Amino acid sequence: MKKTVFAGFGGQGVLMMGYLFAVAAMKDGKEVTYLPSYGAEMRGGTANCTVVVSDEEIFSPVASSPDYTVIMNKPSLIKYENLIKAGGTIFFNSSLIDYHLIRDDVVLEKIPANEIARQLGSERTVNMIMLGAFVAKTGLTSLESIMNSLQETVKGKKTAVMKLNRKGLDMGAGFVLKELRNEND
Amino acid sequence: MNDKVLMRGTHIIGETAVRSGCRFYAGYPITPQNELTEYMAGAIAKLKDGTFIQAESEIAAVNMVIGASMAGARAMTSSSSPGISLKQEGISFLAAQELPAVIVNSMRGGPGLGNIAPTQGDYFQATRGGGHGDYRCIVLAPAYSQELADITRRAFEYADRFTTPVMILIDGMMGQMMEPVVFPEPIDPRELPPKSWVLDGAKGRPSRIIKSLILDVVKEEEHNWKLYRKYENIKKEIQEAETYLTEDAKLVVIAYGTAARIAKGAIKRVRDIGLKVGLLRPLSLWPFPRRILDDTSRFVKEFLVYEMNTGQMVEDVELALKRSSEIHFYGRPGGIVSTPDEIAKVITSLYYRRHLEED
Numbered sequence: 001m002k003k004t005v006f007a008g009f010g011g012q013g014v015l016m017m018g019y020l021f022a023v024a025a026m027k028d029g030k031e032v033t034y035l036p037s038y039g040a041e042m043r044g045g046t047a048n049c050t051v052v053v054s055d056e057e058i059f060s061p062v063a064s065s066p067d068y069t070v071i072m073n074k075p076s077l078i079k080y081e082n083l084i085k086a087g088g089t090i091f092f093n094s095s096l097i098d099y100h101l102i103r104d105d106v107v108l109e110k111i112p113a114n115e116i117a118r119q120l121g122s123e124r125t126v127n128m129i130m131l132g133a134f135v136a137k138t139g140l141t142s143l144e145s146i147m148n149s150l151q152e153t154v155k156g157k158k159t160a161v162m163k164l165n166r167k168g169l170d171m172g173a174g175f176v177l178k179e180l181r182n183e184n185d
Numbered sequence: 186m187n188d189k190v191l192m193r194g195t196h197i198i199g200e201t202a203v204r205s206g207c208r209f210y211a212g213y214p215i216t217p218q219n220e221l222t223e224y225m226a227g228a229i230a231k232l233k234d235g236t237f238i239q240a241e242s243e244i245a246a247v248n249m250v251i252g253a254s255m256a257g258a259r260a261m262t263s264s265s266s267p268g269i270s271l272k273q274e275g276i277s278f279l280a281a282q283e284l285p286a287v288i289v290n291s292m293r294g295g296p297g298l299g300n301i302a303p304t305q306g307d308y309f310q311a312t313r314g315g316g317h318g319d320y321r322c323i324v325l326a327p328a329y330s331q332e333l334a335d336i337t338r339r340a341f342e343y344a345d346r347f348t349t350p351v352m353i354l355i356d357g358m359m360g361q362m363m364e365p366v367v368f369p370e371p372i373d374p375r376e377l378p379p380k381s382w383v384l385d386g387a388k389g390r391p392s393r394i395i396k397s398l399i400l401d402v403v404k405e406e407e408h409n410w411k412l413y414r415k416y417e418n419i420k421k422e423i424q425e426a427e428t429y430l431t432e433d434a435k436l437v438v439i440a441y442g443t444a445a446r447i448a449k450g451a452i453k454r455v456r457d458i459g460l461k462v463g464l465l466r467p468l469s470l471w472p473f474p475r476r477i478l479d480d481t482s483r484f485v486k487e488f489l490v491y492e493m494n495t496g497q498m499v500e501d502v503e504l505a506l507k508r509s510s511e512i513h514f515y516g517r518p519g520g521i522v523s524t525p526d527e528i529a530k531v532i533t534s535l536y537y538r539r540h541l542e543e544d
Contacts, residue, residue, distance in 0.1 A: 034362065035361065058364075059446055060447045060450030060451075060524075060525045061446065062450075064526035
């Protein structure tokens with residue numbers, strides 16, 4: 001059972017990342033729960049969602065201590081640094097967040113997502129870049145499953161938009177995989 | 186068509202209601218359940234034979250449901266705690282007039298306006314009638330998304346079968362959470378069994394009168410006993426609960442809805458370190474599943490009731506167990522959702538008081 005928290009400002013596509021991941025995992029045949037934060041949320045406020053993926057029945061959709069976090073803003077990074085499981089991985093958008101972790105028992109995955117998005121020519125792909133990196137590193141689902149889930153979710157979107165999203169996923173995935181290769185060299 | 190889909194809880198209730206032949210919905214906005222009203226607006230607009238009304242108030246909505254039920258529709262309304270308080274008069278009238286209806290309460294923090302966070306503060310209100318007069322509501326408390334669908338289907342069936350209002354008790358978290366669900370097959374409301382209570386013109390049959398004003402005390406007493414006999418019958422028929430790892434348990438946690446899922450997560454944790462702890466999760470809150478509790482208490486002598494309030498269902502547990510067992514309570518009111526770790530700590534501290542030596 002793996003618990004992941006996606007967190008950031010409202011409008012950054014945080015809930016969308018979690019939703020696409022949850023649908024993809026469901027299509028892979030996994031048990032899954034998707035729990036969005038709700039409250040007096042608005043654009044610019046904080047938003048987060050918890051996605052649990054498991055081969056067995058999922059009891060609590062709430063994460064005491066997540067295995068993974070995908071973080072899009074600094075307040076969320078500070079909050080989830082305290083909560084994440086020892087040995088867990090924090091994926092964070094290093095283009096937006098300048099922060100040095102206090103804990104040394106977690107893995108850090110810094111993704112310069114806005115810089116990558118600028119190479120792609122669309123800053124709106126930032127969340128797909130983060131998601132691509134997350135999926136490539138964790139292997140909790142595949143990029144193909146994410147694309148299928150995206151196609152189902154945003155039915156009727158132009159092919160160009162879908163292609164851009166696909167590129168975003170691939171660039172995010174490519175970034176962490178290249179890092180992995182460099183480490184192994 | 187019956188693939189798994191990922192949907193939020195409120196939408197699951199709405200879709201299942203329509204599939205269960207619900208053709209009338211009236212509601213008034215309040216958080217956290219607006220997505221259900223939203224869903225019904227869309228779903229009923231697609232039907233040829235459905236009516237959706239955003240009423241001018243909660244009280245108006247429940248009274249519209251009374252009218253629809255008299256006319257033979259499977260009817261539903263929904264709200265959250267303060268709105269449900271407003272609907273109580275109508276629910277009392279539904280019970281008095283023996284009319285079926287489904288009422289969804291997505292509980293929020295209270296009393297008063299409180300907040301919009303998930304709680305279980307309305308247990309007493311739901312299970313003790315809620316409105317005035319000597320009546321009960323069937324109250325069903327799902328905890329999983331699939332159960333939301335299954336229970337919504339059952340709620341309409343129970344309502345018709347016992348001609349009485351049925352309440353589905355959830356909270357904002359369950360309403361927002363998404364899990365895969367497989368929906369039941371749709372029912373055509375025209376194919377439901379004939380309804381003996383419907384006011385649809387008395388041509389060729391004796392006229393029917395649906396009323397709750399019974400000034401003759403003898404007749405009102407008889408009416409109350411008639412309702413009582415019905416409720417006794419319901420108590421025999423409906424006793425729903427899930428038991429999990431109770432066979433060898435030395436301590437059993439009793440919790441329902443969201444609290445039960447958190448408790449189950451906690452039990453998984455303490456089982457991993459060898460503590461023999463199980464879960465009893467009531468699905469029917471009224472009738473309270475006393476028979477299942479009785480069975481469990483034959484071999485378990487220690488219980489922990491966990492609720493997202495200051496202690497309400499624990500009174501039903503005390504009534505059911507009649508001092509045969511030790512009962513502990515742990516509650517978090519006001520909209521605090523405990524983590525499984527927190528509940529695991531509570532379980533562990535209780536467990537070790539008694540079982541460290543003998544194990």
